[in-house]
Amino acid sequence: MAIDGVFIHYLVQELNNSLQGGKINKINQPTPLEVILNIRSNHQNWQFLLSSDLNFPCCFLSAQKRTNPEMPFSFCMNLRKYLERGIIEKIWQVDNDRIVVIDIRSFNELGDECLYHLFLEIMGRNSNLILTTSNLTIIDSIRKLSPGLQELRTIIPKAPYRYPGKQGSINPFGKDLTDVQKTxxxxxxxGISPLLKNAINFQGSVDRLIYQETKPVLIKTEKKPAFYVFDLPHLEGERKYYSTISSLLEDVKSTFFKETNPLSNLLSKVVRRELAHQKTKLANLKDDLTEAEKKLETKNSAMLLQANLYRIKPGDEEIVAEDFYHNGEPVTIKLNPQLSPSQNLNQFFAKIKKSENALEHLTREIAKTENEIIYLESLLDQIKQANDSDLQEIKAELLNEQLLSGPKIKVKQPKSYLTYQVDGATIWVGKNNLQNNFLTHTLAQKSDYWFHVQKAPSAHVILRAPELTEKLIRICAHLSALHSSFAQSSSVPVDYTLVKNVKKVPGQKGSFVTYTNQKTIFIDPDWDTLKKLLGLGSQS
Structure with a gap:
């Protein structure tokens, strides 16, 4: 699933169309290997993500919000120093190699106008993001390569920037060769990956394939998914098309290359262990319930015994009576010969009372355990989608519920819930139980609207708007579905109602609620569609 030179050729064109001439307003570094340039261009706000992640290096326009660390990384501080308030002159590709270059014109400390280059090298495990001056002197890089670690390149501040070695020598977009000669x-x-090479061999032409109109696609083949900027005729499988290359890359990254977090792994392990325990407990409770129901079947025998008590003599081991519950058929009831007739009857009713009590207790415990399982499964969904701040809040919840060993934590007001501004409306999205409870039961007003995926764990989405429009309903429904276990499904039912109709379930863990007077919208959750509805710049 590699990004090759031809892929980058068309990606750079798409990025230039949106970002060329744009102003860099803010720079963030949410993770050690990812940088986001917040750019204002063409009357829109854009999030330009540049990732040198070793598993999936890439760059694209992102619609997802990421949480930034409290203390910025040193590389981020240098980017802010040199590039904030700078203008993107152009984005270009080195020949047809996997190197994207962003030319940024900005001002230095003395107020002099300067040109800086930001190189993103999409080279698998050797990927890097490097800032240089106009004469290619390195200012800083996201990964350093000291002298001696690599013979040909040194990547440290003040060292000259040198291009990495190339694997091919002929640019397929050049005009020097005919299509036959290229083949x-x-x-x-x-810049021709094995995936593209197979497609060229299948089609028998280089130009016919690489010069076609872009149609970003994700193909789910039998072996593993594949994606590209246009369709690949040699691959068979279910296809999903995208309107932009950026939306394709964002979907691929969030679906197949989600970063693992040590805290996420720990919390998932704790919750899965408790979930397995609760499922075993539920199975045992259901077995006990079956036994209690069988014992309760003796109630008919007790009633028959009571009706025929006058016929029983001391020392009888059994009695044959007409079963008026089953058309008068004869039934044999075993007795204890050492007990009197009335003592036998009392023993029957004592067992029945015990079974009834057990049945009532087991029914309560089964319902309680089933709710616990639903709660734990919702926690697993939240952990999968959580960023660092969300994970800290989930950790606090597990400590307070004594699912994680350690002292209880005083829960503060959550801060990492998402906020969107669009068409004069404010939208809040909760991504875990603490955020959901705060948004729905503290922040929200009775006249606000509440959105939630029907009969499934999902984000609580709160809408505060002067008027409820179809566009706002669709935005909130997308947000609710995309932050749920149904993010990859279609026709997801999302309920919405006024906050005043939403009530918290008393004594229930998590953020479970009941609600009334709801309406339902069916939505095909898609980040690309959401991005269009938000206008890309509506996230804060």
Missing amino acids: EVLNQLE
Whole structure:
């Protein structure tokens, strides 16, 4: 699932169309290997993500909000120093190699106008993000390579920037060779991945494939998913098309290359262990319930015994009576010969009372355990989608519920819930139980609207708007569905109602509620569609 030179050729065109001439307003570094440039261009706000993550290096326009660390990384501080308030002159590609270059014109400390280059090298485990001056002197990089670690390149401040070695020497977009000649020297073409090479061999033409109109696609083949900027005719499988290359990359990254977090792994392990325990407990409770129900069947025998008590003599071991519950058929009831007739009857009713008490207790425990399982499964969904701040809040919840060993934590007001501003309305999205409870039961007003996926754990989405429009309903429904276990499904039912109709379930863990007077909208959750509805710049 590699991004090759031809892929980047068209990605750069898309990025230039949106970002060229834009102003960099803010720079963030949410993770050690990812940077986000917040850019104002073409009357819109854009989040330009540049990732040198070793598993999936890439760059694209992102619609998802990421939480930033309290203390910025040193690389982020240098980018802010040199690039904030700068103008993007152009984004270009080095030949047909996997190197994206952003030219940014800004001002130095003395107020002099300067040109800076930001190089994103999409080279698998050697990927890097490097800031240089106009004469290619390195200012800083997200990953350093000291002298001696690599023979050909040194990547440290003040060292000269050198391009990495190329695997091919002929640019397939060059005009020097005919299509037939390109096909003959296919192995020497620059930026052609094995995936694209197979497609070229299948089609028998280089130009016919690489010069076609872009149609970003994700193909779910039998072996593993594949994606590209246009369709690949040699692959069979279910296809999902995207309107932009950025939306394709964002979907691929969030679906197949989600970063693992040590705290996320720990919390998931704790919750899964407790979930397995509760499921075993539920199975045992249901077995006990079956036994209690069987014992309760003796109630008919007790009633028959009571009706025929006058016929029983001391020392009788059994009595045959007409079963008026089953059309008068004869039934044999075993007795204890050492007990009197009335003592036998009392023993029957004592067992019945015990079974009834057990049945009542087991029914309560089964309902309680089933609720606990639903709660734990919702926690697993929240952990999967959580960022660092969300995970800290989930950890506090587990400590307070004594699912995690350690002292209880005083829960503060959650801060990492999402906020969107669009068309004069404010939208809040909770991503865990603490956030959901705060938004729905503290922040929200009775006249606000509440959105939630029907009969499934999802984000609580609160809408405060002067008027409820179809566009706002669709935005909130997308947000609710995308922050649920149904994010990859279609026709997801999302309920919405006024906050005054939403009530918390008393004594129930998590953020479970009941609600009335709801309406339902069916939505196909899709980040690309949400991005269009939000206008890309509505997230804060």
